[in-house]
Amino acid sequence: MERYLDYFVPSHYDLDLNINDEKNQLSATATIRGEALAETIKLHAVNINIESILVDGKKGDYDGTADTIIINNLVQGNHEITIKYAAPITSDMEGVYLSTYKADNKDEKIVATQFESHYARQCFPCIDEPAAKATFTITISSADKTDIILSNMPAVSEDIEGNRKVVQFAETPKMSTYLVAFALGHFVSYETTSAHGITITSYAGIHQKASDLEYATHFAADVLDFYDDCFDTPFPLPKMDLLALPDFESGAMENWGLVTFREICLLCNEKSAQEIRQYVAIVVAHELSHMWFGDLVTMKWWDDLWLNESFANLMEVYSTDKIRPELHAWEDFYLTAVAQSLKRDSLPGVQPVKVEVKNVEDISNLFDSAIVYGKGSHLLLMLMRIMGESNFFAGLKDYFVAHQYGNTVSDDLWDALTPHCDFNVREFMTPWLVQSGLPVIDGDTQKRFLITGETDGSHYPIIEQTDDLSGHYIINNNEDELAAKVSQAATLSQEQKLRLLIDRRLLAKTSYAQSASLMPLAQAFSSETSACVWDFVSAIVADLKVFFDPESEEEEQFKAFVRKLALPNYRRLGVASRPEDTYDDVELRSTTMGLMLYSDDEEFLEAVEKAYENIDITDVDADLRWVVGAALVKKHDDLCAKYFEIYKKTPDSALKNDLIGAITMTKQKDTALGLFEHFKDGTVRAQDRLSFFLRLMRNHLVKNETLDWLYQNWEWLHREEGDKTIPDYPRYAANYIRKPEEAEKFKRFFNQHKDEKILARDVVIAYSEIDARLKLIATDRPAILDYLKNTV
Numbered sequence: 001m002e003r004y005l006d007y008f009v010p011s012h013y014d015l016d017l018n019i020n021d022e023k024n025q026l027s028a029t030a031t032i033r034g035e036a037l038a039e040t041i042k043l044h045a046v047n048i049n050i051e052s053i054l055v056d057g058k059k060g061d062y063d064g065t066a067d068t069i070i071i072n073n074l075v076q077g078n079h080e081i082t083i084k085y086a087a088p089i090t091s092d093m094e095g096v097y098l099s100t101y102k103a104d105n106k107d108e109k110i111v112a113t114q115f116e117s118h119y120a121r122q123c124f125p126c127i128d129e130p131a132a133k134a135t136f137t138i139t140i141s142s143a144d145k146t147d148i149i150l151s152n153m154p155a156v157s158e159d160i161e162g163n164r165k166v167v168q169f170a171e172t173p174k175m176s177t178y179l180v181a182f183a184l185g186h187f188v189s190y191e192t193t194s195a196h197g198i199t200i201t202s203y204a205g206i207h208q209k210a211s212d213l214e215y216a217t218h219f220a221a222d223v224l225d226f227y228d229d230c231f232d233t234p235f236p237l238p239k240m241d242l243l244a245l246p247d248f249e250s251g252a253m254e255n256w257g258l259v260t261f262r263e264i265c266l267l268c269n270e271k272s273a274q275e276i277r278q279y280v281a282i283v284v285a286h287e288l289s290h291m292w293f294g295d296l297v298t299m300k301w302w303d304d305l306w307l308n309e310s311f312a313n314l315m316e317v318y319s320t321d322k323i324r325p326e327l328h329a330w331e332d333f334y335l336t337a338v339a340q341s342l343k344r345d346s347l348p349g350v351q352p353v354k355v356e357v358k359n360v361e362d363i364s365n366l367f368d369s370a371i372v373y374g375k376g377s378h379l380l381l382m383l384m385r386i387m388g389e390s391n392f393f394a395g396l397k398d399y400f401v402a403h404q405y406g407n408t409v410s411d412d413l414w415d416a417l418t419p420h421c422d423f424n425v426r427e428f429m430t431p432w433l434v435q436s437g438l439p440v441i442d443g444d445t446q447k448r449f450l451i452t453g454e455t456d457g458s459h460y461p462i463i464e465q466t467d468d469l470s471g472h473y474i475i476n477n478n479e480d481e482l483a484a485k486v487s488q489a490a491t492l493s494q495e496q497k498l499r500l501l502i503d504r505r506l507l508a509k510t511s512y513a514q515s516a517s518l519m520p521l522a523q524a525f526s527s528e529t530s531a532c533v534w535d536f537v538s539a540i541v542a543d544l545k546v547f548f549d550p551e552s553e554e555e556e557q558f559k560a561f562v563r564k565l566a567l568p569n570y571r572r573l574g575v576a577s578r579p580e581d582t583y584d585d586v587e588l589r590s591t592t593m594g595l596m597l598y599s600d601d602e603e604f605l606e607a608v609e610k611a612y613e614n615i616d617i618t619d620v621d622a623d624l625r626w627v628v629g630a631a632l633v634k635k636h637d638d639l640c641a642k643y644f645e646i647y648k649k650t651p652d653s654a655l656k657n658d659l660i661g662a663i664t665m666t667k668q669k670d671t672a673l674g675l676f677e678h679f680k681d682g683t684v685r686a687q688d689r690l691s692f693f694l695r696l697m698r699n700h701l702v703k704n705e706t707l708d709w710l711y712q713n714w715e716w717l718h719r720e721e722g723d724k725t726i727p728d729y730p731r732y733a734a735n736y737i738r739k740p741e742e743a744e745k746f747k748r749f750f751n752q753h754k755d756e757k758i759l760a761r762d763v764v765i766a767y768s769e770i771d772a773r774l775k776l777i778a779t780d781r782p783a784i785l786d787y788l789k790n791t792v
């Protein structure tokens with residue numbers, strides 16, 4: 001792929017950006033200093049309307065294409081290029097975008113940026129490649145004098161000029177374009193200073209409460225200092241801002257000095273569910289680790305994105321656990337990084353951690369989170385345990401010292417770690433990173449594990465095999481070994497228990513093991529009090545659901561099985577929280593209530609009704625809110641309309657999510673189908689659309705209508721969601737296909753789109769997942785029905 005950095009090496013950008021009255025356009029001047037290596041140079045520029053281009057003060061010779069400005073007839077050497085231009089501000093959550101919301105019934109507007117991976121070029125002409133590091137001096141003016149204006153660096157001057165507010169920011173260190181950021185609007189804020197003297201300020205729209213920023217701000221101060229010590233390389237900026245935005249494409253973005261977040265990733269308080277506090281801490285810890293991995297040291301090109309994301313994904317739990325052990329951060333890692341990456345990596349066609357990036361579409365395709373984030377961090381955990389933590393971090397310190405303000409490739413990391421390893425780290429890690437897939441280990445032998453039951457010649461280096469969760473492989477215990485382990489379950493560590501459950505779940509998806517063998521395994525853990533173990537028992541229940549037709553007699557039997565499974569913990573924990581609850585009690589109560597809800601247990605539904613009938617849903621304990629709401633909706637459909645009104649009005653994203661969970665459980669088809677109207681009228685926020693969609697897929701009454709909606713509204717949806725989110729629809733929708741006729745319809749539709757670069761990989765994976773599931777239902781269903789007959 002052509003690199004514009006080969007023709008021109010920028011050293012400094014002066015950006016003077018004026019945001020106009022309606023906040024839907026900017027007019028600007030960009031002055032770029034740098035060295036031309038050729039007579040003709042190219043700058044990335046998308047939707048930039050050029051007024052003039054001066055080279056060293058004289059009219060430049062230029063032309064352009066849809067995404068490039070070409071400047072001709074340059075003498076090789078240093079130049080100053082000054083470009084006057086205008087650019088639109090869009091609402092698609094990429095580039096410079098507008099986010100709107102209501103506060104006290106008044107319309108509020110925030111202008112914010114999202115430049116990763118290649119959207120800085122929509123804001124200013126630049127060499128929009130991570131290796132093209134330069135310094136930036138940014139000046140922003142707003143037509144609203146009351147706006148707060150933020151950017152990567154602190155302000156050096158703030159003036160009112162006529163009707164405009166003008167803020168000039170301090171020059172940044174050398175950094176990549178994708179990390180430049182700014183935002184303006186009306187904000188509430190909360191500020192603290194870390195023990196190491198960094199000012200941390202969090203911001204949110206004025207529909208939010210400043211007090212909801214306290215938790216994240218204090219945690220950010222602690223985690224930033226923790227990394228300072230851990231990497232032995234001080235945080236180089238004088239301040240750190242965290243900003244929650246009402247519309248946001250991903251979870252959060254690590255712009256240097258100005259991290260932006262989805263509101264649910266930053267806002268919480270002492271009444272929030274403990275899961276939300278854990279989530280906020282982990283996301284903040286993830287983003288702040290990027291201040292080193294990504295911002296200070298940046299991958300040379302996108303094929304080494306794993307150097308950013310795999311590290312951040314490991315550091316987020318490592319640091320959170322050290323600072324706030326009460327949050328059980330590693331359990332989140334087991335559920336996501338470990339379990340999800342093993343599952344995704346067993347699908348044919350899955351990408352490796354390190355992928356070749358040949359064109360712009362490939363960049364959007366890179367963010368397969370279960371692989372680049374999940375598997376990558378799982379491999380790093382394996383490496384950290386083999387090396388030992390102190391050696392691992394000693395190597396990282398060397399890495400930061402050698403490469404700060406620069407760019408790296410994988411080899412630079414191996415060079416830094418090598419002196420701290422007693423094995424060849426490059427030879428060990430490279431096959432894991434460049435090959436896709438994972439092995440299944442059977443005694444002393446290994447072969448690639450695929451959900452199709454097939455294998456290929458791939459071989460994966462293993463230094464030490466363990467039965468904790470550090471290895472990126474599956475252990476195939478034979479029936480005797482399994483029985484022996486299950487009978488000593490009480491003596492196993494938490495990781496060993498999870499290893500058994502995770503491996504068996506995957507094996508049961510193939511001919512290595514019968515799905516029916518999951519049932520006694522789940523029963524063996526029915527009195528277990530670890531919430532994390534129960535997350536996997538509950539995942540087994542979810543896996544087994546595919547074998548039953550909704551509302552059939554067999555499903556009734558299965559529901560009775562599930563009820564029996566959940567009963568010991570349900571009896572112990574009840575339907576309401578207690579002051580003496582442990583972390584596990586709180587999590588486990590909501591898990592068991594979810595299982596009781598699925599089993600349609602009358603006694604449970606009555607208990608919920610009795611405990612909560614006179615309590616407003618907004619006052620229900622946040623840890624139990626969705627399951628209480630869902631249980632009440634089962635009997636009182638009129639609550640859906642009430643909940644939807646609350647959804648529309650509340651600025652609280654966690655409450656919104658819980659309400660989405662409850663409303664979509666409705667037993668009334670019309671109520672569920674009515675929700676689709678709100679996808680287009682703006683009442684369902686863009687960032688909630690996927691969540692609504694997937695939960696409707698889960699409701700068997702409207703699953704087919706939900707799929708039909710997807711097929712009929714695809715063009716509109718693709719336009720609205722953009723290239724990064726749209727592949728999530730086939731990727732996740734495939735999980736709910738369990739009949740040949742559904743599969744046929746799905747394929748008939750996506751066959752029309754499977755050649756689109758952005759979708760190709762996900763469609764192939766979705767097809768193989770669906771085929772494997774249909775095959776599994778055919779082969780494994782009889783034994784499951786037998787087991788049910790004999791036990792329930």
Ligand SMILES: [Zn+2]
Binds near residue numbers: 286
């Ligand atoms: Zn990240």
